[in-house]
Amino acid sequence: MQIVSTIADLRAALQVWRSRGERIGFVPTMGNLHAGHISLLSAARFRADRIVASVFVNPLQFGPGEDFDSYPRTPDEDASLLQGAQCDLLFLPTVLQMYPQGNAQVTRVLVRGLSETLCGAVRPGHFEGVATVVAKLFGIVQPDVAVFGEKDFQQFTIIRRMTQDLSIPVEVIGAATVRAADGLALSSRNRYLSASERSVAPAVYAALRAAVQRIDTGDEDYAAIEAQGLQALASAGMRPDYFAVRDAHSLEAPVDSARDLVVLAAARLGRARLIDNLRATRR
Ligand code: PAF
Secondary structure: OEEEOOHHHHHHHHHHHHHOOOOEEEEEEOOOOOHHHHHHHHHHHHHOOEEEEEEOOOHHHOOOOOOOOOOOOOHHHHHHHHHHOOOOEEEOOOHHHHOOOHHHOOOOOOOOOOOOOOHHHHOOOHHHHHHHHHHHHHHHHOOOEEEEEOOOHHHHHHHHHHHHHOOOOOEEEEEOOOEOOOOOEOOHHHHHOOHHHHHHOOHHHHHHHHHHHHHHOOOOOHHHHHHHHHHHHHHOOOEEEEEEEEEOOOOOOOOOOOOEEEEEEEEEEOOEEEEEEEEEEOO
16 A cells, blocks of 8 residues: 655556556545444445545644544554555645645635534534535545445535535445444544443434334424434433434425435534434335
């Protein structure tokens, strides 16, 4: 696996593959990799000849007082995991490489509506930072296919929409959430949980499953389903940001014709903020 930290070196390596007609798959990450990320690489490997992963903790998507400084950075472990997962190239840029103009970079990508609801309502500017860095990474790597985890369902929806709206020629693929045996969705931020917090954390998945079961039996009282979910999270000792039943495409409250739904939850537990979701189909 090659490791490069400049855009020029990355483009030189990609040029060799492209000239041979090889398809490029891309997995952008913020590092501290776990089995969830490795599943993204497998999905990419399935659809491309060469796999590029990036590890970049993007300052633009962290708000004031959020965990940018303390976000776990483990580049050596990440490199060996990626090597083991048959990654061909790791792009490991510095903040200066990505944002050479610093605050003088004034261009932002905003996917309106989708970015302001759910996590966007609690983390203003977050998705603008995500969409901007992903657009930039797409411009740098110019992949044929890019893979994102469905655990971050709102992020995945925003990136897919941005790619369509800006006619970026990248196929955006979602990969299923990878869970621990007790149902907790894998996340780099799970390392913020103490042992006792870790033992209650699967309550998020349990609450989502209970909601999906109600929808599966034909229950359409989404306000009651949401109230039950919020109550379940609070009873487990969490501070929920939201528990919401939404249209899986618009992320808005489901209108009568909406069949394809998603139940999403975000809750704070100690220092961690857990997010998760499950799809549901209205009968
Ligand atoms: O999901 C992440 O790790 C990040 O939000 C992403 C997509 C790599 C952009 O920084």
